[in-house]
Amino acid sequence: MANQVQYQYKDDNLLKSEPNKYKEGDLKSEEMIVNLGPQHPSTHGVLRMEVITDGEIIKDVVPHLGYLHRCFEKHAESLPYNQTVPFVDRLDYLAAMNSEHAWALGVEKMLGITDQIPKRVEYIRVLVAELNRMASHFVAIGTYAMDIGAFTPFLWMMRDREHIIRLLEWASGARMLYNYIWVGGVFYDLPVGFEERCKQFVDYFRPKLDELKRLIIDNKIFVERTANVGVLPLDLAINYGVTGPMLRGSGLRYDLRKVDAYSVYPEIDFEVPVGEGLMGTKGDCWDRTYVRVLEVKESLKIIEQCVEKLTGEHKRTPDFDPHALVPKKIRPKAQEVYARAESPKGELGFYFRANGKSDVPYRCKARSCCFVNLSIISELSRGSLIADFIAILGSIDIVLGEVDR
Known part of the structure; x- marks a missing residue:
């Protein structure tokens, strides 16, 4: 049960038999075990956090998973590569386009067709991925503000996210789980007028x-609740394999869109924001949130450039076929491949092992950025107040569908 409390006494049996013999000062310690979740709203899903406290000070945190286990990898090992895309959507269901993009990159890498994908398809992929990145960050920022007591920002973020959701629904037919980015192409070309609507959204949201x-x-109030709280030193972040805004918030300018230069990102001009400790210590909760806000600004720039390309150099033509390179049957040669992409929460990667005899992966493994980022929670929380723990957990920006895949 949420917030269940267990007291640890010096001698439980004696305490029960002689309740007046022991006074408060004779207790072994003031330690308690407080279970936050799996129903607590700040756990953002079915996550149980076993918080060991001494008074209001946190001594340790043990996250417990398993309440949402969906067996993603085993599903992927029982279906053809192209039929797994709907399951990929359900990993980080707040950024399904980004997950689909990573999956398509991996399968195309195995097939050796990465360089053959039409440029219009690539720009469409980047456009919808950046729209989804913004929508994901809107949820992260809005729910984070609500975690620490502010309700209005959540309503504002959901209002603006709705514009993006409607755009993606117009393109794919679904509001959250799209099945839009296919191996070798996309489900369908952009609807007529989509590019103009994207431009209108950019003009609307920039102010x-x-x-x-x-x-x-x-x-x-937000600064006081987040500055100098949950400080993540850069060396610790690297040692834990933390990626995404969590890592960039600690000062490292590491973004797979720049580092791996996949798709058409090398042709697009954008910056990689990092935390600078403007309000407190570099790598604190404030820095991580600020990086997400700056990334929204950069995504607007990327969307503008994609729209310019899709209405200019790579505009729609009567003979354009988004299915031109979509293979009818995917049977890669025997090999092992790892492909990764920059999702809104960090490095999302897929490892494939193909035996060359089947159109079903022999082995599949998802590298979840949410799972890896959550592993740092104990280090970030030790010595903090219980009230600050909620701020620390919210700043990680996890989605349990990907953590407990």
Whole structure:
């Protein structure tokens, strides 16, 4: 049960038989075990956090998983590569386009067709992935503000996220789980007028960034709740394999869109924001949130450039076929391949082992950035207050569908 408390006494049997013999000062310690979750709203899903406290000070945190286990890898090992895309959507269901992109990159790498994908398809993929990145960050920022007491930012973020959801629904037919990015292509070309609607959204939202900054990032209460809280040193982040805004918040300019230069990202001009400790210590909760806000600004720039390419150099033509390179049967030669992409939460990777005899992966493994980032929670929380623990957990931005895949 949520917030169940267990007391650890010096001698439980004696305490029960002689309740008046022991006073408060004779207790072994003030230690308690507080279970946050799996129903606690701040756990963002079915996650149980066993928090060991001494008074209000956290001594250790043990995360317990397994309440949502979906056997993703085993599902992937029983279906052809192209039929697994709907299951990939359900990993990080707040950023399904980004997950699909990583899966398609891996299978195309095995088939050796990475360099043959039409440029219009590549720009469509990047466009929808960046729209989904923004939608994911809107949820991260809005729910984080709500975790630490502010409800209005959540409503504002959901309002603006709805514009993106409707765009992606227009393109794919689904609001959250899209099955849009296919191996070798996309499900369908963009609807007529989609590019213009994207441009209208960019023009609408860019001024909203200043409002968002004033409402949350520069808010005095928000700064006091997040600055110098949950500080993640860069060396610790690297040792734990932390990626995404968590890593960049600690000051390392590491983004797979730049490092691996996949798809058409090398042709697009954008910056990789990092934490600078402007309000507190570099790598604190404030820095991680600020990096996400800055990434939304950079995604707007990427969307603008994609729209420019899709209406200019790579505009739609009557003979364009988004299925031109979609293989009818995927049977890669025997090999092992690892492919990765920059999801909104970090490095999402897929490892494949093919035996060359089947259109079903012999082995499949998903490298979940949410799972890896969550592993740092004990290090971040030790010595913090219980109230700060909620701020620390929210700053990691996890989705349990990917953690407990």
